[in-house]
Amino acid sequence: MSSIQIADVSKNYGPVKVLKGIDLQIADGELVSFLGPSGCGKSTLLYCLAGLQEITAGQILFDGRDATHLSPRDRNIALVFQDYALYPHMLVRDNLAFPLRRQRVDKESIKRQVNWAAEVLGIEALLDRYPSELSGGQRQRVAVGRSIVRNPAALLMDEPLSNLDATLRVRMRTEIRRLQRDLKITVLFVTHDQEEAMAMSDRIAIMNAGVLQQFDTPMEVYRKPANRFVAGFIGSPQMNFLPGRSFQSTPDDCIVGVRPHDLVPANGTSAPQGHDLEGDLVLIESVGPIHFLDVLVGDIMLRATCSDPTGLNPGQRISLATAPQKLHHFDAQTGLRI
Template identity: 45%
Template sequence: MSTVTLSDVRKTYGKTEIIHGVDFDINDQEFVVIVGPSGCGKSTLLRMIAGLETISAGTIQIDDRIVNDLEPMERNIAMVFQNYALYPHMSVYDNMAYSLKIAKLDKSEIRERVERTAALLQLSDYLQRKPRELSGGQRQRVAMGRAIVRKPDVFLFDEPLSNLDAKLRVQMRLEIRKLQRDLRVTSVYVTHDQVEAMTLGDRLMVLNDGYVEQFGTPIELYEKPATRFVADFIGSPSMNILRGTADSGAITLETGVRIPSDTQATNEVDMGIRPEHLVLSDSGCLGMETGMVEQLGSNTLVHGFLTGTRIPLVASLPGVHSERSIGLALNFDVPPHAQHVFDSKTGKRL
């Protein structure tokens, strides 16, 4: 089992740099999720770890070895692809055995490993089938099986669940997590789905435009987002972000609304507050014109606008409320301890 270390890793295509100096350490047996919007460079980063993309600058280390110039095979990694990438003309057995055959393992050893892996993934009855005779979930399992039989140092997952339907995705998510725990293999998982990221990862890396915005545990990211981008990206529904000016214990919004705050800053800031942290109060400072109401059972999402503006606001109220019981306007308190204050220029947390 292994650690992965990236130091100042960069990727340039021609003159455009798309990964701008990424540094991080992944501990042994850790499950790290790289998450970010599409085009942020997360897949590229993963493929650089895999050895499918060249590294323009910096080093990638697996354990003590610098693997920059090694072929994927020599890095001893295994990758699960988004479209499974199963060999269409080979049976499930041959798909899983292929890398072992290339590694010239003993026939009996190959058989034993493939059968054990197939049993682990409940694929034993399908070993003689072709990929096209399998369902989406089964193909996904074969792709994982192909990675597992090799006993790699690192698993790399490139959005492996995005081709599955919602229900299967939840199920496979749990299976992947359980498998990773059981096999204790260091894993890097790329996704754009923040729910997947939050539930799977020991630690999350939020990538935006080729920069690492934050790297930490899911709860750290949720409770203490380091940047406005992370605050906005993590959490569903996303955090409300309001622009204003901070001075002496309060933030004054552009509409003139004053919100009491703990912040020491005295410049233009973006104040974030999660929908579930808005406290309903008749004397609350934050006014909202209500619009759509979504009843989720355990809580109710109220969508609307900051009074007198078109700035969207979302509040999450515990329990069941109807459009009629809520009325046209609501007032909220914004508890200072739940506020996230970011510099409006740099987007950094203050």
């Protein structure tokens, strides 16, 4: 295991600034997700930690030891790529053994480590198959096995689940979380899927345009977003935003955010006592036990929720309610939380 400190790290490609003074302190045995939209710099940061890219400024420390200029092989980390990167001409057991053979580990130790990794990941029956004979989920397990077989201090994963279907992604994220807890290994996990990050992480580092926006636990990020960007990026469906004048006792120079799950029809018996909004019901979208309502309030389309849409019809005028404590206030100029 290893703690990782990222101290004021910047990365430039010529005049283009990709990372802008990133500061993070990652604890020993923690699973941290780097989350953000495409092009925000999360994969670049991961490759800088792996030593595959040089940083422009700053410092990277593993367990307090300066690793800024160490070669990748001297950092004792493992990297799982998005496309698995398995050798197609090698059996699974040889793919697993490859990093150990590169380190000239003796044959008996290689056999023992390969069998251990296969047992941990439940792929013992696949050892004599080629990658072309495996499903996507099985290939992912082999890629993870090849990374953990030499007991790295940290495991870096670059969107490893993006090539899997929805059902398999849910299953694999559970497997990765279980593996991380069993091995007590530090894991850095790059993803653009906020649900994936929320479900797996001890803490989430949210990035945008090369800048760290917030670093906290999943529920703290959800309940107290640091700024409007984080508020809009975390949560599904996305948070609604309205000008302050939409609510009484709210300054005009602020933006008010309210999550769809906290905005309900005001005529329901369970509606909160608080702020009301009136608008035209445009669409009812049923997704199992929850029904989403698209409501046009002025020129802003809001999304609300209800458990039972009986009596509601598109085209009618409805009133929405939310409790005052459920509102999030952001500065209209800076976007920072007030």
